[in-house]
Amino acid sequence: MNLSSAAGRYQIFVVSDATGATGELVVRAALAQFQVTGVEIRRLSNIRTVDEVGRAVEVAQATNAIIVHTLVSEELRQMMLREGRERGVETIDLIGPLLLRLSDQLRVPPLMQPGLFRQLGQEYLQRIEAIEYTVKHDDGQHPLGLDRAEIVLVGISRTSKTPLSIYLAGKGWRVANIPVILNLPLPSRLMTIDQSRVVGLIVGVDRLVELRRARLERKQTPVAETYAAAEKVRAELAYSRSLFRKAGWPVIDMTSKSIEEAASELLVLIAAPEATQPDERKAAGVARKRRGRTSPHMKAMQREDSRRE
Structure with missing residues (x-):
């Protein structure tokens, strides 16, 4: 998918149910491996309902952006995947696959509570x-x-x-x-x-x-x-x-x-x-x-x- 927006810049939306700081950090670490300029990263923080997920995908579609998200709620992750497919928006789930693998290895389910990492930081x-x-x-x-x-x-x-x-x-x-x-x-x-x-x-x-x-x-x-x-x-x-x-x-x-x-x-x-x-x-x-x-x-x-x- 071409990330070029109407303004001629590449856009990546970092969607999070907390601050989005972790997601942005991962995106910037990945971008450091590419010799490109003009990539705009926008945080969409505290996304915690299906309606908010739908609006985030809608905005990303309008600006021809991709979405990278760190949503811990399985419901919201599934909603993000469906909305992205329906609207032709690329969505990348940073945390979902990791939660599933860790749950299998640790044999305990994740808490699925937004913002826990920030609380630990505080x-x-x-x-x-x-x-x-x-x-x-x-x-x-x-x-x-x-x-x-x-x-x-x-x-x-x-x-x-x-x-x-x-x-x-x-x-x-x-x-x-x-x-x-x-x-x-x-x-x-x-x-x-x-x-x-x-x-x-x-x-x-x-x-x-x-x-x-x-x-x-x-x-x-x-x-x-x-x-x-x-x-x-x-x-x-x-x-x-x-x-x-x-x-x-x-x-x-x-x-x-x-x-x-x-x-x-x-x-x-x-x-x-x-x-x-x-x-x-x-x-x-x-x-x-x-x-x-x-x-x-x-x-x-x-x-x-x-x-x-």
Whole structure:
């Protein structure tokens, strides 16, 4: 069939029940094998009824174009084939034969749901955005962005704040973590966000001393020897516990927990036990109540922090 239109250009219609991006990409990859110019690719997106298929074929006939389509519905694919034959329009089914062969090999039927690939792409992008946010807000960095955090972890050094944050970010959660430093107030911004998002982390004294000593052995830069001293560790833990208790934040003891176990417990604490994947994470986030409580103690800490700033 000659693709020449009235305007003297070749036309290919990419018909899709979603965006048509996949179909266009395949067509362009194929065209790269031909030394031709002047080929116009037009996307016809969100074609999901037999009437819309009929109109697409009618337009293609009027402009002397061919149709390349990625329709997952068997009904629409059959309709496209019939309409194309009746109107003398060449139709190329990119996805139908592949679905049939895969169904035979996998021994399961395809879902036949339009737009699933785009949804998967959005979930992937959501994960990437969550990881970028989490890395940027590690160890108390950029406190002005705390209001965008879905989870905030608070704890003294070596309580697994960063590993747990990164693990949760990989599940699609935006996580910030804030270090507790002995006798210093927490950032005032922390006290203005929804307090139901905040969770404290602790580790037993003996285990924490062991972790800090291991860090001292690996550390290239000088670190105070008291960093791994048992008395110093006890004082820091006592101070962090007092902050958590006064703020009313739930606490997770990381002493003998894996990161995966801690993540599951944390999601229960913030009333999202089912949230282990991005789509579930989103649903849980909508369902979760935004209590946003601010205790008198936290207000006092906020005023004190403001004076220091």
